[in-house]
Amino acid sequence: MALKNDCRIGKHAILLLLSDDTADQLAMIKQLNWKSCTGKVGSMDAHKVVAAIETAAKKNGIIQSDVYRESHALYHAIIEALSGVTRGQVQIGSVLRTVGLSFAVLRGNPYDNKQEGDWIAVSLYGTIGAPVKGSEHETIGLGINHI
Structure with missing residues (x-):
């Protein structure tokens, strides 16, 4: 069970998210099928982030x-x-914090073996911070799960 070197799904998710020009990333994702x-x-509510x-x-x-199983994996x-964004405590509004996030979702098989x-x-x-403009800082998170 080896990950294909150019098929790291987390890496591609982050690159798609952070890219100023997504055309190259989308072409690579399409090529990988x-x-x-x-x-x-x-939002100030974690459940609204999940729902979106x-x-x-x-x-x-x-x-x-x-x-x-697909909804569960997602x-x-x-x-x-979100745990990465919130530093391990998936709380936002209950601790007077708000987030403004961009997201990317990818689905595919990153392994040599199709049976994986x-x-x-x-x-x-x-960004995450107090619900006051200018009281936030950058944040990033990545989650990967099998379907």
């Missing part, structure tokens, strides 16, 4: 909403990414 979507969300990412993934065909990837199946990666980048 993976699915992707991007979006933005801002889940909605985008469903609308863009990244996951099938009627297949529980949920865990989102929570892992699909994996999903969620990357988040943006």
